[in-house]
Amino acid sequence: MNLEQIKRKKAIYETWFIIFIIITALSFILFMTNPLLMIGFIIGGLGASAMTGMLKKLSNHFKNVYVREVLDKLIPGCKYEPERGLESSYVYDSKILKREDRYHSEDYLEGYISGKHFISADVHLRDVRRSGKSTTVVTVFQGRFFEIEFNKKFENDVYIMPNRTLLFGLFEGMKRVELEYIVFNQTFDVFSKDQHSAFYLLKPRFMEKLLEFSNIAKRTMFGFRAKKVMIALDTRVDSFDLKMFKDIDTQFFDEIKKEVKLIEDLIELIS
Structure with missing residues (x-):
């Protein structure tokens, strides 16, 4: 067909x-x-x-x-399993997404980008809010979660979150790091135990590349821990599902291409 x-x-x-x-x-x-x-x-x-x-x-x-x-044309040799997702414990362990009442994940994707192994999946987080007799279910995050493996270990954990994110103790024991890049400070909050590690990672070109993710997602969260980079893109889009009364828009493939290109650029800057 x-x-x-x-x-x-x-x-x-x-x-x-x-x-x-x-x-x-x-x-x-x-x-x-x-x-x-x-x-x-x-x-x-x-x-x-x-x-x-x-x-x-x-x-x-x-x-x-x-x-x-x-x-398969975009990422040769990749493994795509539409009905499989990532376990909630795996995603929450990244610390870049807060635990919510309802969790769903599908469209598992695994392969190599610029020689680095990655896994990815759609993640949908919803918060159930009750007020008297009424109950409201609110989408808190909907988009793709990426984890990319590197050969070298980051000196200390570094987390980059959108400004004014409610953290609920996620980064306990870490300090908020102020950078000299004003536009970056106005977009993201940076957390690390050691500000030297954040300064070492966040060179001007690297920060510019992180800011580019704002062009494809409502919010973007990053985590750099051990030998892994975690990225959560809050696009509010269910990547590949067909929806009733919505046109089949193949434009989302262009969005995936943009995501892959930005990740390739990040890999080049980190390696």
């Missing part, structure tokens, strides 16, 4: 979804005049649910065939 066939099938599911919703709504409205219309309400609800399930299956096919092919 090529991309055009996927688009046509998606449009068919969306049309039937609308039809079933209309049947459900009309049956509910007219139920008082004819109780038998409850059958229409049930059929409409089941039909709409079935279309949602069929779209999910189509989305999985889209990922397994089309997305996999594009990713």
Whole structure:
């Protein structure tokens, strides 16, 4: 099934979804005049649910065939597992993302960028907020998480977070490091036990490259620990899923290309 066939099938599911919703709504409205219309309400609800399930299956096919092919061209030899994600304990251990009430991860990607091994996945964090009888679920982070392995060890841990991030003791025992780059200070807060380690890592060209990530994400978090670099990009986008009534926008592949290019540049500056 090529991309055009996927688009046509998606449009068919969306049309039937609308039809079933209309049947459900009309049956509910007219139920008082004819109780038998409850059958229409049930059929409409089941039909709409079935279309949602069929779209999910189509989305999985889209990922397994089309997305996999594009990713393999972008990152030759990569391993892509759409239904697999990263364990919550693994992501939270990075310290660049705070534990939330609800955690979901999928679209696992693994391979090599500029000779460095990396793993990545979509991560969705949501906070459940209760006030009296009402409950609200708020998205706190939605985007991609990267971990890249290096041959050399960073002298001390360095964490770079967006300004005014609520840390809740994540970096206990560390100091906030003030840098001479004013624009960088206005965008990020830097934490490390030893400010010398932060100064050694954050050269002007390196800071400029970190600032470029702000062009592709609402918020960006970085962690440099041992031999690993962790990056969390809060794009508020579910990278590869098909959504009801949303066009199949292959522009997200361009966004992935930008992410990979920025990571390549970071690797070059660190190595």
